[in-house]
Amino acid sequence: MSYQDRRALMAAVSLLCVTVPCSAFAQFGPAPVPAAPPVPEPVPGGIPATSGVPQSLRWTEDWGIAADPAYRRDNPLERLRNLPISDPDIRLSIGGEMRYYYQSWTHQNLGASANDANHNLGQRLRLVTELRVTPFLRIFSELGHNKEYDATTATPPNRDKLEFQQIFADITVPLGDQALFTLRPGRFEMPLGNGKLVGLRDGTNVRFTYQGVRGTFILKNRLRIDAFAVRPMQLLAASFDDKANPDRHFNGVTVSAAKGLPLPDTQIDVYHYDVFNKVAKFALLTGEEHRESWGMRIGGKSGAWDYDAEGTFQTGHFAGDRIRAWGFNSDLGYSLPPTTPLRPRVGLRFDAFSGDGKPNNGTLGTFAPPAPRLPLFGDAGYLNFSNIIDLYPNLTVKPAKALTLVAGPEFFWRETKEDATYAGPTNYPGVRPVGSSYVGTGYNFQADWIVTKNLSYRFFFTRWIASEAFKAGGGKSSDYVGIWQQIRF
Numbered sequence: 157m158s159y160q161d162r163r164a165l166m167a168a169v170s171l172l173c174v175t176v177p178c179s180a181f182a183q184f185g186p187a188p189v190p191a192a193p194p195v196p197e198p199v200p201g202g203i204p205a206t207s208g209v210p211q212s213l214r215w216t217e218d219w220g221i222a223a224d225p226a227y228r229r230d231n232p233l234e235r236l237r238n239l240p241i242s243d244p245d246i247r248l249s250i251g252g253e254m255r256y257y258y259q260s261w262t263h264q265n266l267g268a269s270a271n272d273a274n275h276n277l278g279q280r281l282r283l284v285t286e287l288r289v290t291p292f293l294r295i296f297s298e299l300g301h302n303k304e305y306d307a308t309t310a311t312p313p314n315r316d317k318l319e320f321q322q323i324f325a326d327i328t329v330p331l332g333d334q335a336l337f338t339l340r341p342g343r344f345e346m347p348l349g350n351g352k353l354v355g356l357r358d359g360t361n362v363r364f365t366y367q368g369v370r371g372t373f374i375l376k377n378r379l380r381i382d383a384f385a386v387r388p389m390q391l392l393a394a395s396f397d398d399k400a401n402p403d404r405h406f407n408g409v410t411v412s413a414a415k416g417l418p419l420p421d422t423q424i425d426v427y428h429y430d431v432f433n434k435v436a437k438f439a440l441l442t443g444e445e446h447r448e449s450w451g452m453r454i455g456g457k458s459g460a461w462d463y464d465a466e467g468t469f470q471t472g473h474f475a476g477d478r479i480r481a482w483g484f485n486s487d488l489g490y491s492l493p494p495t496t497p498l499r500p501r502v503g504l505r506f507d508a509f510s511g512d513g514k515p516n517n518g519t520l521g522t523f524a525p526p527a528p529r530l531p532l533f534g535d536a537g538y539l540n541f542s543n544i545i546d547l548y549p550n551l552t553v554k555p556a557k558a559l560t561l562v563a564g565p566e567f568f569w570r571e572t573k574e575d576a577t578y579a580g581p582t583n584y585p586g587v588r589p590v591g592s593s594y595v596g597t598g599y600n601f602q603a604d605w606i607v608t609k610n611l612s613y614r615f616f617f618t619r620w621i622a623s624e625a626f627k628a629g630g631g632k633s634s635d636y637v638g639i640w641q642q643i644r645f
Contacts, residue, residue, distance in 0.1 A: 210644035214284045233645040245290045253282035257640040267632030268586040276307035280361040298322040302361035313360035318395040340370040355529025365389045367400040380412040403434035422456035439576040439585045443475025462489045474520045481523040483509040498553040511543025511575030535616035536636035542578035545569040562602040568595040590628035597621045615639045
């Protein structure tokens, strides 16, 4: 194989590292404008990362540009990127991250527990390495250390000591000229689709990670199939002691058509997820849960409009009852012409997730996402996707190229008055309002400032106003303030 052929194949293999669309990176509102113009999208289900730019998902980064002798490494730390070990086939890349995240809640659990005021400063440190051994093999690791300072209430995912957050190998096999298969065994992050039902948990120091195996088949410009069998990681107190949770598993398959097939500028995904949890808890019962999710997502753009919609139906068994639940999430936006001052986007998000309308009838109707993005309806993370209807009209403006502001009121109802509200990634019951299905209103303001490709800031404020029905069930109003400084190289 010639040097040029090896470089071309390496580029193709690097595109396999990308497994989610850019919309999955956004936690609330639209994603920040990238540091460089977007590149074409030859990979079904993913957008290749801009070369030479640190990414939120570190394993999607492309530092091939650093191998060019003409590339200017303005940041001294970039000298650690794409180092030749045995040129051109064996190369090492070293990066890192440092994030400080201050958060304050007057009532973190909205009154569901006593003394639920909380204030903390989270410290996330990461050392990232990628070793490429020929175009067919790469080994990726992310070593992390996480601390939480001055917390009123301890948050375990903020306190994981020195640990490999990720460590996996990608073994790639070309299948003719148009197809590739990649096998990924190890420990890894795995956001899927738009990152809502299977997300990251970026509101804490430690993201959702899994241990197991993932396989990806790509038919160029046609089709992508992802299949996985994993267990969520169990976070333990000491260093290098985290392990796969023996009481839970998460298996599934997603099939994605290439963007533009069959509709222009549109991405279509269908999926099946299988979740087992030995100890699950809902409003009235605790027991063993085996839940399957069947769903479809469609997202894209049409002129000034952008859209993303997903529907899910759930079956299975919980504590002897059968499961029949459903969920729908959507986001619609209209962007005024780029020449308009502040480049405004008017958005509307609507979500609806079922609750258990007939308790003790042998059927559980409460929707439960497999691994919900945290934060969910905003950085405060007050509510989960179970038994909730959410409506969020919002306005996005850009006073400067690197500064994005989003604001709007967010309205919440229970899908059924017979069920409680829920919070957290494991769907633990929260407040049970009395009377009306209306839960409350959140007034949100978000600011994202991308200072450089290495340095960014985020600010989020929510004023949560509890409804009278929510207060009657013991719930309370609350204020949230969060701000982070993040450095990646």
